[in-house]
Amino acid sequence: MLWHAIAPSRRYTKASHDVVRHPRLNSDAKILLLYVQxxxxxxxxxxxxxxxxxxxxxxxxxxxxxxxxxxxxxxxEWKRQGRRGYWVTDQLFANISLTEEQAKAVRNDRVGDVVRSAVDPGAQEPTVGRPRGRETGGYEPVEEELGKNYSHPPSELAEVVESERVLLSLRHAHPQLHLGVREARGLAEAAAEWIRRGVSTADLRRALTSELPREGVRSAVGFLRHRLVPKLPAPPAAPAVAPVSPPSARELITCEAEGAVEEHVFRPFGDETVCGPCYREERAAALARWTEEARNQPPAPTWRERVAALADGTASPA
Structure with missing residues (x-):
């Protein structure tokens, strides 16, 4: 059950402005707050x-x-249990921010008899009949709306919702463009196509509210549909893509490898002067040479031999 707690008219106008400028409310919360008011x-x-x-x-x-x-x-929100044992959720909706104590005072003033009449479930008489197991299935929470299948993908659905908000806000720009929720929803798809074609919400609102007929708007729905459908802007042109020319082939050069059997040429990738096969042969030869030199080196003395040499004075500390 939802109850209102609306301030007087002068405070109502100021509260509406405060809602629009509220820094901690997103657009959905602001629209819902203004709508319920x-x-x-x-x-x-x-x-x-x-x-x-x-x-x-x-x-x-x-x-x-x-x-x-x-x-x-x-x-x-408050939850209470009625006389028959059913749980009831009470919702208080205010157009001004209320503390918990202020909200309880408003609730008690509006529905005090209902709240005070709630009986502690432990004090009620037991239900007639034998106890049964808990019944499950067939119930889905109202407020915990699970995922729904929409005909639009998420991006297009967001554009439709955004365009519907623009259509509902036209009443503030001109009273003759006042639309109901169902009327705005019927035009939302046509307005969303403007957003898909690169038109911002501000430009869309300006296109729908500028240059109204002098004799007035007879039908807001018909006038806006005429603005949305025939005057739909052309889709943005795809950016021209410059053709990419293939990289030019480099010129052939002579391989400068030492010990080559015969002179040959190759096409380099960078600034190398030796072809790939010759480079790999040079690396393999150098590795074999280093391995042979390491094998011919005398074994290094152990640490015990180094200590003994230092003690005898036959070796330098270095």
Whole structure:
């Protein structure tokens, strides 16, 4: 159950401006907050998640927006158990930030009788009948919306949601462009195509609100559809790719390897002057020469022999 705690009209206007400039609320939280503030009384009994669904805010985006609203003091929740043992979640939605004590005072003032009538479940009479095991299955939490399958990939879905927000915000630029949620959702796909073609949200809003007819707008939906569909900008041209010319082949040079059997040429990759086969032969010959020299060297004296030589004075400390 969702209750409102709305300030008077003058404070309501100031609170709306504070919401728009709030540094710790993302765009989803701000839109949800402003949307619920303007609901009529007969709509306030719905859960906050239902209002978020009507705006296209669901899943993790809704959980993130709700968490920010609770942390900023705009939304407060309490769970209680009624007379029949069912758990009920009470939600208080305010257009100004309230502390926990202030929110409890508003709740007690609005629904004090309901809250005080809740009976401790341990004090109730036992249920008639034998105890049964816990029934599971067939229930999914309302607010913990699991993943849904959308017809659009995530990137296109984000563009549709962003364009819907732009369409809903047109009412603030001109009253004649006031759209309902369903009307904005019906035009969101056409507006999203503008964003896919490189138009920013600010330029999209400017294109929809500039140069309105002098006689006024009779139908906001028809006028905006006429702006969106026939005047859709052309897709951006693909950047021209310069042709890549293949690297030019280097000239043949004579191999300068020592001891070559006969003169031959090769095509170098860099500044080398010896071809690959000759270079490998030179390295192999040098390695064999170093190995032979190391084999012919006398064995190095052991540390005991070095100590004895120093003691006899027949060897220098170096």
């Amino acid at each position: 303007g609901l009529p009384e007969q709509e306030v009994e719905k859960a906050l998640s239902d209002h978020a669904k009507s705006l296209g805010i669901s899943g993790r985006a809704y959980q993130r927006a709700k968490k920010q609203l609770i942390a900023s003091g705009f939304v407060h």
